[in-house]
Amino acid sequence: MSNPLRDMEKPDVIFCIGTNMTEAHPVAATRLKKALAKGAKMIVADPRVIGLAQKADIYMQLRVGSDSALLLAMANVIAEAGLIDEGFIDERTVKGETFLDHVKQFPPEWAEEITGVPAATIREAALLYGQADRGAIYYTLGITEHICGVDNVQSLCNLALMTGNIGREGTGINPMRGQNNIQGAGDCGALPNNYVGFQSVIDPENQAKFEKAYGRPMDREKGMTKVTALNLCGKGVHAMLIDGENTVVSDPDREHCEHALRALDHLVVIDIFMTETAELADVVLPATAWGETDGVCTNTERRVQRLRAAVPPQGDAKPDWWIVSQLAQRLGFSGFDYTHPKEVFNEICELSPIYYGLDWDRIEHSEYQWPVPEEGHPGTPRLHEESFINGRGIFSVVTYRDPAETISEEYPVWLTTGRRLESYHTRTQTGRAQGIEYLLPEERLEVHPADVQDWGLLDGEWARLSSPRGSVKVKVMATDRSPRGTVFASFSFADVPINILTGGGYDPATHTAELKVCPVRVEPVNN
Amino acid sequence: MNQNGHHPKQKTIILNGREVAFFEGETVYEVAQRNQQDIPTLCYDDRLEPFGGCRLCVVDVEGMRNPVASCTFQATPGLVVNTHTERIETHRKTLLEMVVSENRELEVDPLRGYASQELTDLVSLYEAQTGRFQGSQSGTTNTEDDNPFIFRDYDLCISCYRCVRVCAEEEGDYAISIMNRGFETQITTEFNGLLKDSACTFCGQCVQTCPTGALGDLKAMRAASIPLPIAKTRTICPYCGVGCSVDVLTKGDQIVGIHPAMDGPANEGALCIKGQFAFDFVQHGDRLKTPLIRGEDGRFHPASWDEALDRAADGFQKVEEQYGRHAVYGVASGRAPHEAAYTMQKFIRAGYGTHNIDNCSRA
Numbered sequence: 001m002s003n004p005l006r007d008m009e010k011p012d013v014i015f016c017i018g019t020n021m022t023e024a025h026p027v028a029a030t031r032l033k034k035a036l037a038k039g040a041k042m043i044v045a046d047p048r049v050i051g052l053a054q055k056a057d058i059y060m061q062l063r064v065g066s067d068s069a070l071l072l073a074m075a076n077v078i079a080e081a082g083l084i085d086e087g088f089i090d091e092r093t094v095k096g097e098t099f100l101d102h103v104k105q106f107p108p109e110w111a112e113e114i115t116g117v118p119a120a121t122i123r124e125a126a127l128l129y130g131q132a133d134r135g136a137i138y139y140t141l142g143i144t145e146h147i148c149g150v151d152n153v154q155s156l157c158n159l160a161l162m163t164g165n166i167g168r169e170g171t172g173i174n175p176m177r178g179q180n181n182i183q184g185a186g187d188c189g190a191l192p193n194n195y196v197g198f199q200s201v202i203d204p205e206n207q208a209k210f211e212k213a214y215g216r217p218m219d220r221e222k223g224m225t226k227v228t229a230l231n232l233c234g235k236g237v238h239a240m241l242i243d244g245e246n247t248v249v250s251d252p253d254r255e256h257c258e259h260a261l262r263a264l265d266h267l268v269v270i271d272i273f274m275t276e277t278a279e280l281a282d283v284v285l286p287a288t289a290w291g292e293t294d295g296v297c298t299n300t301e302r303r304v305q306r307l308r309a310a311v312p313p314q315g316d317a318k319p320d321w322w323i324v325s326q327l328a329q330r331l332g333f334s335g336f337d338y339t340h341p342k343e344v345f346n347e348i349c350e351l352s353p354i355y356y357g358l359d360w361d362r363i364e365h366s367e368y369q370w371p372v373p374e375e376g377h378p379g380t381p382r383l384h385e386e387s388f389i390n391g392r393g394i395f396s397v398v399t400y401r402d403p404a405e406t407i408s409e410e411y412p413v414w415l416t417t418g419r420r421l422e423s424y425h426t427r428t429q430t431g432r433a434q435g436i437e438y439l440l441p442e443e444r445l446e447v448h449p450a451d452v453q454d455w456g457l458l459d460g461e462w463a464r465l466s467s468p469r470g471s472v473k474v475k476v477m478a479t480d481r482s483p484r485g486t487v488f489a490s491f492s493f494a495d496v497p498i499n500i501l502t503g504g505g506y507d508p509a510t511h512t513a514e515l516k517v518c519p520v521r522v523e524p525v526n527n
Numbered sequence: 528m529n530q531n532g533h534h535p536k537q538k539t540i541i542l543n544g545r546e547v548a549f550f551e552g553e554t555v556y557e558v559a560q561r562n563q564q565d566i567p568t569l570c571y572d573d574r575l576e577p578f579g580g581c582r583l584c585v586v587d588v589e590g591m592r593n594p595v596a597s598c599t600f601q602a603t604p605g606l607v608v609n610t611h612t613e614r615i616e617t618h619r620k621t622l623l624e625m626v627v628s629e630n631r632e633l634e635v636d637p638l639r640g641y642a643s644q645e646l647t648d649l650v651s652l653y654e655a656q657t658g659r660f661q662g663s664q665s666g667t668t669n670t671e672d673d674n675p676f677i678f679r680d681y682d683l684c685i686s687c688y689r690c691v692r693v694c695a696e697e698e699g700d701y702a703i704s705i706m707n708r709g710f711e712t713q714i715t716t717e718f719n720g721l722l723k724d725s726a727c728t729f730c731g732q733c734v735q736t737c738p739t740g741a742l743g744d745l746k747a748m749r750a751a752s753i754p755l756p757i758a759k760t761r762t763i764c765p766y767c768g769v770g771c772s773v774d775v776l777t778k779g780d781q782i783v784g785i786h787p788a789m790d791g792p793a794n795e796g797a798l799c800i801k802g803q804f805a806f807d808f809v810q811h812g813d814r815l816k817t818p819l820i821r822g823e824d825g826r827f828h829p830a831s832w833d834e835a836l837d838r839a840a841d842g843f844q845k846v847e848e849q850y851g852r853h854a855v856y857g858v859a860s861g862r863a864p865h866e867a868a869y870t871m872q873k874f875i876r877a878g879y880g881t882h883n884i885d886n887c888s889r890a
Contacts, residue, residue, distance in 0.1 A: 005792075176769075177767075271815065290862075
């Protein structure tokens, strides 16, 4: 997030797109509710009538995968109405003119055709955001899990840049991160393109720095993403070390994924439970869980916080850092003689410009949000206040593209996937928490009541969903949360492995899977 | 700044004989708290709008005949306030005795909730007698509600409405409200139905702010009979990326519950159903407790760490020898701490000189 969580109580106009925040980030959503109670206006764009939509002043029910068309039209309206922040564009950005010229081609009437949102509603929403004193944008995977995820994010940046809604209290571009330490995993360099602290691997200076730090020559080419690696299993990639990820259930195209992992000569999985992925391993190593592990995590607002052990580990479980270090030592790798997580974290700080002012002892009270470039620096709750990290904000010339797969005679229904309040991802944890089943005992496919009738389904009865990659059985729930022609399911329940169906396409830049759009066929099952 | 470049004189009140400064808009209660003059309260929660319901926070203000509720009374320059006069303390004791006359029991297990000891503590501080006022009781419990998270025993309710207010003001859900008045007062959901059929999201905020234990954390209460003290460990919730601060409650080596951290920067006392109630996966019987190696028979067999690490290392070594250093790939977790992700990427980079490392953020 460009802005701190506490800023969520400050906007006068909130724009939420592709974020089911009341279910996926409920505590963050309480801050938006407070802003609304104080009089803020909210625009919500989502294919489904989610909790936020019910609280919105303007709700745009767009077709899945049509976000960039909607956002181009909003930019068109804002430019046409003269609501751009010329001073900000002149002083802080580049390519503004090109962008403003580009968006002239995309009036709301054009976007209505693609998104299904009435042009008048798009116009109204654009004017509301364009007139905001403090307009804040919030998004989640509904923006990024598309073949055009990067375009979508850049489209949101364009809106913020053209209206100067960045670098101030209650504004910003604010992605809500989904996992407790997904931000931290990136911060720590678990990425094929960056060393720790987002230092590019193709930069010769960084290469020299890490060759020295790690005591060996280092490739100057980026590594491959996990998506590429899974495609190359058995054909270039022959061994994998997977830490705490249930790849088989959480990733798209389950069959491909299982096939890939089976094609490896050697698979080692570190986890806390025997997951569907661990079942495929040659060696499974038991890790300590949350509550048993001392360490550090970083939240969605870049706040660096301490995790503390409250109880001893179960059985022989060991911390991940210990396991990986032991393995490294056995392979003769140097620099793994850690005896305490503190030593690992302090090394992260030493090698990372954004953590350089931190160490284990300094983060005791959760005060710091990175970047913290030097000791004594107070941290950076709000990014881009004076200038952008790379100098100026760059407008991106984005165009609309259809999803990788679009509905057809064979697969006439849009499936979109996501999360539910009561369960977390593949339920390895919430599925083992007593009581959760009282509220959420099983997966249900959310179908509009009229579609339930038209497609010969019955509320509470079984349906079969099929895509070009496979099919799954799931019980139907009639609900007007779903629009006509679009159905929803989560990927949480092992007996409804929805990711058998997904995986039609990936963003070419990030390799993020298009988990939010998957044309399917829905048929009743009689049994 | 005034014309001479000086700050105008700070506005002050006289609090228990001492001149103390106050900020614009502060209540007398807030000024007193800041100056370590502890005023008792029951309906007060500093996250909520002052309510002035319990009247325990009354203070003497010079020039006013009756005591005033300090939580709703704004400080004004020159106010002379006494917080603990004999008259006020007697008044508080009587009030407490009237409040507890409704309550069947006073001692409630601290596992019921974060604020559950407030009433008990005040009664013992004021040596209030519990049997002084006999009369009707307000509130009855919906005994049909079988939800596994939130215990509701309205016999212990003192109508402070903190639960109703926290649900509305902090959580923004308005799942519960107040029906009737006086001895007929009842905290209830819409149509007095089950919590799960209401707007309730089971975030647990009502439980944690209840000052009497009328609301309780059913999952934590399961450990009430364990004869060990409760210890608290501050950490961060294991679920989404918001990063809420929590205190893990333990008895011995067992995790028994979660309290939200009122001073957590991300959550300021709030949690959701997962952070509040879904903690027991940690000590679930399904946890992997020993390394496992796949045998010739295709099955997993328990192994020592030495055996398992040797076998794991051996496999990586063979693959590197046969296919080269680019044939090894690492996937780090978005769920484990920094130290896990960092050592994972260092394993690949320092071990193989490649960047064949990723994490689970692309799916």
